[in-house]
Amino acid sequence: MEPSMHSGATPIHYRLSLARPAAHVFQIRCTIAEPAAEGQRLRLPAWIPGSYMIRDFARNIISIRACNDEGAVALHRVDKSTWQCAPCAGPLYVDYEVYAWDLSVRAAHFDQTHAYFNGASLFLAAVGQEARPCELTIPRPEHAPMRDWQVATSLDAGEDTPRHGFGSWRAPDYDALIDHPFEIGALTLAEFEVAGVPHEIALYGRHEADMTRLVDDLQRICTTHVEMFGELPPMSRYVFLVMAVGEGYGGLEHRSSCSLLCSREDLPHPADEGVTEKYRGFLGLCSHEYFHTWNIKRIKPEVFMPYRLERETHTTLLWAFEGITSYYDDLGLLRSGLIPLESYLELLGQTVTRVMRGPGRFRQSIAESSFDAWTRFYKQDENAANAIVSYYAKGALVALALDLRLRRDSGGRASLDDLMRRLWQEYGRPGIGLPEGRIEAIAGELAGRDMQDFFAAFVYGHEDPPLGELLAELGIVAQQRARSDLQDKGGKPAEDPLVVDLAAVLRDCDQGLRIQSVTEDGPAQQAGLSAGDLILAIDGLRTDCRRLASLLRRRRPGDSLEVHYFRRDELFQTTVVLAAAPRDTWYFRVDEHADAAARARLAAWRGEPA
Numbered sequence: 125m126e127p128s129m130h131s132g133a134t135p136i137h138y139r140l141s142l143a144r145p146a147a148h149v150f151q152i153r154c155t156i157a158e159p160a161a162e163g164q165r166l167r168l169p170a171w172i173p174g175s176y177m178i179r180d181f182a183r184n185i186i187s188i189r190a191c192n193d194e195g196a197v198a199l200h201r202v203d204k205s206t207w208q209c210a211p212c213a214g215p216l217y218v219d220y221e222v223y224a225w226d227l228s229v230r231a232a233h234f235d236q237t238h239a240y241f242n243g244a245s246l247f248l249a250a251v252g253q254e255a256r257p258c259e260l261t262i263p264r265p266e267h268a269p270m271r272d273w274q275v276a277t278s279l280d281a282g283e284d285t286p287r288h289g290f291g292s293w294r295a296p297d298y299d300a301l302i303d304h305p306f307e308i309g310a311l312t313l314a315e316f317e318v319a320g321v322p323h324e325i326a327l328y329g330r331h332e333a334d335m336t337r338l339v340d341d342l343q344r345i346c347t348t349h350v351e352m353f354g355e356l357p358p359m360s361r362y363v364f365l366v367m368a369v370g371e372g373y374g375g376l377e378h379r380s381s382c383s384l385l386c387s388r389e390d391l392p393h394p395a396d397e398g399v400t401e402k403y404r405g406f407l408g409l410c411s412h413e414y415f416h417t418w419n420i421k422r423i424k425p426e427v428f429m430p431y432r433l434e435r436e437t438h439t440t441l442l443w444a445f446e447g448i449t450s451y452y453d454d455l456g457l458l459r460s461g462l463i464p465l466e467s468y469l470e471l472l473g474q475t476v477t478r479v480m481r482g483p484g485r486f487r488q489s490i491a492e493s494s495f496d497a498w499t500r501f502y503k504q505d506e507n508a509a510n511a512i513v514s515y516y517a518k519g520a521l522v523a524l525a526l527d528l529r530l531r532r533d534s535g536g537r538a539s540l541d542d543l544m545r546r547l548w549q550e551y552g553r554p555g556i557g558l559p560e561g562r563i564e565a566i567a568g569e570l571a572g573r574d575m576q577d578f579f580a581a582f583v584y585g586h587e588d589p590p591l592g593e594l595l596a597e598l599g600i601v602a603q604q605r606a607r608s609d610l611q612d613k614g615g616k617p618a619e620d621p622l623v624v625d626l627a628a629v630l631r632d633c634d635q636g637l638r639i640q641s642v643t644e645d646g647p648a649q650q651a652g653l654s655a656g657d658l659i660l661a662i663d664g665l666r667t668d669c670r671r672l673a674s675l676l677r678r679r680r681p682g683d684s685l686e687v688h689y690f691r692r693d694e695l696f697q698t699t700v701v702l703a704a705a706p707r708d709t710w711y712f713r714v715d716e717h718a719d720a721a722a723r724a725r726l727a728a729w730r731g732e733p734a
């Protein structure tokens with residue numbers, strides 16, 4: 125960011141009132157000292173950085189009016205996100221209400237238990253004055269229990285504002301104002317230090333989390349990423365804002381904080397032994413969002429500098445920001461010693477399985493998936509697995525393949541770590557946008573040979589990265605089998621895999637089995653079954669996932685099943701001719717007999733001292 129041109133100017137001021145929790149309404153007064161001479165325009169972002177979908181936050185503004193010290197100022201709509209005020213003398217006051225009832229990390233949620241918000245969904249920008257500093261005031265609510273609430277945010281507080289208290293906060297510009305979410309409520313707070321910078325966990329929700337353990341584990345993850353990049357970007361503090369609920373999952377990165385939504389079961393319990401599968405998932409999410417502190421919050425696509433939040437911004441590079449981050453999130457758990465290699469390989473096997481089960485990867489490259497994120501990855505329908513590829517999941521596999529190729533081609537002198545450090549030093553640290561094509565060039569320099577073929581095949585093309593071959597050089601053996609049941613996610617060996625399969629994703633429901641999706645040209649689709657159909661009976665008997673799996677273990681390719689099903693309210697009958705279950709389920713194991721060179725390569729990759 126350039127130093128603000130208006131750093132000495134009067135800030136745009138926002139006053140946020142928490143007076144109406146039961147209505148889930150934030151009341152906001154925006155004060156603009158010097159409104160534009162031709163009349164001030166006001167605009168709310170249509171999307172929030174990190175989540176590439178048009179959300180039109182302005183639809184939650186349920187009332188708005190403007191005035192100055194002389195009286196009312198006329199205000200009219202320009203488009204779905206923009207208002208135009210009549211020319212008037214300053215200061216201009218804009219009073220508006222925002223409905224906040226979205227329990228996700230992307231918008232705002234407000235009730236009698238807490239207030240969570242992203243500025244992008246609440247604070248109108250004074251168009252043309254975005255470079256001015258901004259000030260936010262949140263007065264202490266009058267009534268209990270809200271008056272005892274604590275405030276957690278990474279935004280810098282004013283001098284008179286106690287830590288975790290109500291008061292005022294300052295941002296150097298509008299872009300910064302909306303990049304520091306707030307969590308306000310009866311919070312569980314814990315602090316630790318990484319690279320000399322205070323780090324904090326602020327946890328909202330009913331929970332029984334082992335905070336000591338959480339602090340220790342997060343500190344290890346953060347330290348691992350800081351050591352890889354060589355430094356933490358300059359910041360006064362970093363905050364993990366966590367909302368623990370019954371069922372929920374999500375994360376969103378910010379410049380010096382992240383918002384996480386999890387199930388309270390995902391948090392470590394004092395009685396837990398080892399890292400449970402759910403806690404491993406939570407740690408992976410924390411690791412992911414923290415890695416973004418470098419990779420997308422500072423190393424950014426050129427087209428995101430600056431963000432244009434009124435419309436979609438397309439880039440083919442999301443695979444590098446989400447895929448590479450997804451690679452390092454679990455690798456960070458391994459490198460920081462929180463999970464053993466077997467556990468990491470299980471996660472890797474699950475990712476490979478997820479990618480390999482999607483025929484959409486032959487239709488869409490991860491560069492195309494990045495470009496189309498707005499209308500395809502973020503708007504997935506029942507045909508997604510046949511039509512698109514995830515730039516997260518396949519991106520993570522391409523990142524692993526790139527890491528192993530760099531290590532091989534450079535004779536062990538370079539790796540993806542070096543590439544990430546180059547990106548940080550050359551783009552992230554100085555704040556220069558990353559152009560398309562630059563990653564390929566740096567990879568070529570590090571490998572000592574042209575790498576265009578690699579990117580043409582796996583990033584811009586539809587080929588699967590050769591993970592089996594590359595991992596073999598580390599003494600890791602890739603294995604494939606058929607699924608063992610209808611919920612099988614892969615990552616582990618199985619004793620009793622299915623012999624035949626329907627090639628459909630099914631879910632138990634009250635009346636039978638609901639089809640979630642069907643694989644193109646598989647037995648279910650060939651028999652005329654579709655996503656949404658409700659299977660009532662197979663071979664004349666009521667069924668569920670468990671009974672169907674045991675049936676599929678006893679049948680042979682070419683056998684058939686009689687299926688009764690509802691499509692909407694119409695009853696149909698069809699015959700499914702079963703095909704051999706594909707060997708699309710992957711797992712990995714360490715080769716006990718790998719030679720010393722392979723063992724050394726494995727140790728170097730997982731960050732063990734040579």
Ligand SMILES: [Zn+2]
Nearest residue numbers: 412416446449
């Ligand atoms: Zn991410």
